[in-house]
Amino acid sequence: MEKDLLFALDIGTRSVVGLVGEKVDNSIRIIASERLEHHTRAMMDGQIHDVPEVANIIAQVKAKLEASCGPLRKVSVAAAGRALCTIKSNAEIDAGERGILTASDEHSLELAAIQSAQHKLATSNTITDPTSYYCVGYSVVSYTLDNTPLKTLVGQRGKIATIELIATFLPRQVIDSLQSALKIVNLEMATLTLEPIAAINVLIPQTMRHLNLALVDIGAGTSDVALTKDGSITGYGMVPCAGDEITEAISQQYLLDFNVAEKVKRQLNDPENQTIRFNDVLGLVQEVPTKEITQRIERHVAELSQAIAKEILMLNVTPPQAVLLIGGGSLTPMLAEALAQSLDIPAPRVAVRRPDAIEGISQIPDDLCTPDAVTPLGILRLSASRTLNFINVTLNEQPLHLFNLGQLTIADALLAAGIDIRSLHGRPGLGITITINEETHFFPGTHGTPSLIELNDTKTGLSEQIKENDTIKITKGTSGTVPTLCLRDVVNVLPPYTVSINEELYDIHPIITVNGIPAELDTLLADRDHVTYRLPTTLEQVLTVTDNVVEITPYRYIINGSEREYNVWPKYSINGVSAQSTSSVNKDDIILTGVLSEPTVEELLGLDNYEENFITVLFNKTNCSVPLRRFTIIMNDKPAQATDTAHNNSIINFSCTDQEHPMVTDVLLAADFDTKTLPPGSTVKIHLNKQPTEYTSLVKNGDEIDVFVTSR
Missing domain, CATH: 3.10.20 (Ubiquitin-like (UB roll))
Structure with missing residues (x-):
């Protein structure tokens, strides 16, 4: 029976709460609970400042519980979030040669990410002695395999596996102070967790973590923040102010002992208290309206809410969907409304939560259904699953x-x-x-x-x-x-073949180079070497390796006063068929090479590439194309035609005239109608669209021109 007893202590700044539970099947049944407040400010901001005094309160709580439960030797505790250090880190592994990933691979990746977090902690310069910090837990944010998010890597296969997690660290002095206080009262630390982790496991189970929620545990000295999103815990934070700031404000305002001010603060939420009566440090009795005290602390409540909101926004970037408030400080008047305003979210989205029902704990007593009981219940629940x-x-x-x-x-x-x-x-x-x-x-x-x-x-x-x-x-x-590789390990040697070039036989062998230098098959290779290996198969390649490349013949001209060069390309044939330099060459092919004759004026000037622009007219009942562009060519001071040969070193003057609307004379030229060939004394009459016209009349597409010649 004693082995199944679970003892949990929540050692807080204001009070110590002890719970004793018993395992029943898969649940925990609460047997006894006890709560005592510190007589002095032995703890501040979640840290133990007076170990003997804290140990004295723990001893009293233990004694009262042992009266009904028997001897208690081991206890589960939680460390304050104020000392918590969280670091987000990632790691990746090359999964390409691992085959199907196993749980061991996943665990190795997690540990690699934690090591990365430890390195970040050691090099962050935010703490004086990183070696005194211990990783006490981590929350996996995500796994990815080849940039694809996964819930687990086990059973998957890919190239690059990565993980992102949040690692949490505690300084050794936090653990030492807890152990010292427990040792004084003959208690052994059975399990250790973190206060925000204990709280979030009670109020936000795994099935709720797809929501972007903020859990704020407002105690006396600190306000712990935990955030969830996309199925995991995404961050932990701490604000070094909480309920004591409001108590301090009341104490300063009305000159009260701190403990008296704390009692006044707790009475503010009772609607029956229209006025509150208390004695100040001067011994004077004061009776002040509750509304007045609330107004006096409004500014301090706003400052607390702004500090909490700032921490939430720093961790979450944007306001969360909702905020859950727990802890004794969550009952501070106007705090929920002020926090909603600071986060710019609807007031109903910020609410004080009580542990009415917790999975894994049965029949929670009424006196534990309070906001400040969430963390001790969480410690009790985790005590059955972790040993730290x-x-x-x-x-x-x-x-x-x-x-x-x-x-x-x-x-x-x-x-x-x-x-x-x-x-x-x-x-x-x-x-x-x-x-x-x-x-x-x-x-x-x-x-x-x-x-x-x-x-x-x-x-x-x-x-x-x-x-x-x-x-x-x-x-x-x-x-x-x-x-260790050599050329023969990476290339396949192909046999040579024979061709005939200008009636002479040649053997065509493979060409092998390493980084552009000819190499033998025994040449050793190094990383990033470039190997070219080919058997010449095109006409250009075959002519090159046999030294039969025909040089290009250059011709020089002066065109419109500028020197120009024109190249005449060789003429090739394979087996009697005209070929290009890119044509394929096969075994026993017969190759002949030659040089083209001098270019024509048309080829030299590229007139064959000019776009043809013309109109069509009906000339003497026959279709006639009339060009809209006229060329004038003078070669070596003589008129020339486009089809004339352009001899080397010729001087050519070339002009081009565009005419949008040709005349009748242009039609006569296009139709090769030359009046000089007519018999002497002949009379020429021209009709445009059945009407007499002149040589200079403009014509357009589709016009009809008739020429009448009359001889004497």
């Missing part, structure tokens, strides 16, 4: 003091010792990348040897659980080697 304490092991003959997260493994020991788990496995040898004919090929290195892990001289794995006084020995694996 210290164990001592030996790692490679060095003593190691481990903070126990519950079911610690060898991997946890390596993490605490600062050993990168990924460095234990023999890494595969670096591969080399070779580019072969513009295609990249990867040649992997040899596989490394695995590490040897021994627990108490027995070979085991990273996931093996450890216990007090275990001996661990780690022998790192060896890494693989870089591959």
